[in-house]
Amino acid sequence: MKLLTTAVLATAVLALAACQPKNSGRDGSSQLTAATLQVDFTWVGTEACSSDSPAFTIGGVPEGTTRLRFAMKDLDVPTYNHGGGTVGFSGSPDIPAGAFAYKGPCPPSGSHRYQWTVQALDAGGEIIGEGYATQAFPP
Numbered sequence: 001m002k003l004l005t006t007a008v009l010a011t012a013v014l015a016l017a018a019c020q021p022k023n024s025g026r027d028g029s030s031q032l033t034a035a036t037l038q039v040d041f042t043w044v045g046t047e048a049c050s051s052d053s054p055a056f057t058i059g060g061v062p063e064g065t066t067r068l069r070f071a072m073k074d075l076d077v078p079t080y081n082h083g084g085g086t087v088g089f090s091g092s093p094d095i096p097a098g099a100f101a102y103k104g105p106c107p108p109s110g111s112h113r114y115q116w117t118v119q120a121l122d123a124g125g126e127i128i129g130e131g132y133a134t135q136a137f138p139p
Contacts, residue, residue, distance in 0.1 A: 035062040037131025039118045043139045045097060049106035053085060056095040058118055062129045065089045065120040072102060075113040075134065082114075089120070105137035112137060 038059035046054050058068060071084035085100025105114055113136050120129030 034127050035060060035120065035129035037061060037118055037120060037129045039116060039131040039133035041116060041133055041135070043105070043135060043137050046104065046137070048104070048138065050104040051101045052098040052104070053095075053100045053102060055097040056099075056116075056118070057093050058095065058131070059093055060129065060131070061089065061093070061120050064122045064128060066123045067121040068095065069119040069121055070100065070102075071117045072105075073115045073117070074105070074107075075115055076107070077112065084116075086121075107137065 040057045041054045043054055046052070053070065056070070061068075066089055067086050068089050069084065069086045072082040074080050074082060081103070083102045085102055087095060087099050105112065113134055115132055115134040118131050119127045122128050
């Protein structure tokens with residue numbers, strides 16, 4: 001009976017481990033899924049075609065984060081590379097406007113939807129958290 005209980009318990013542990021979501025690391029190794037960051041930003045004070053980044057508030061930043069990497073994508077013209085930047089993370093959820101330079105929103109006419117991706121990086125440069133926020137510009 002004890003052997004049967006041990007076998008059932010071992011099977012349950014293996015089944016639960018197999019259900020854990022995995023990401024592939026840069027080196028091809030498996031790792032647990034990165035934490036989900038809460039990302040909020042405002043276009044208030046952002047001029048069209050400006051290279052100064054907007055202000056951000058980032059929540060859910062995992063322990064061990066040393067840097068935050070930002071990248072912006074125009075969802076209406078996804079082939080245009082707006083770039084982004086990387087800033088040191090001091091523990092504050094607030095990243096001020098102008099913290100890094102990039103190719104700012106500059107829709108030729110009307111409004112475009114822009115998505116920011118923010119990644120939390122550890123001291124080794126591994127992604128340990130990621131989040132997204134989307135807003136139209138001009139607001």
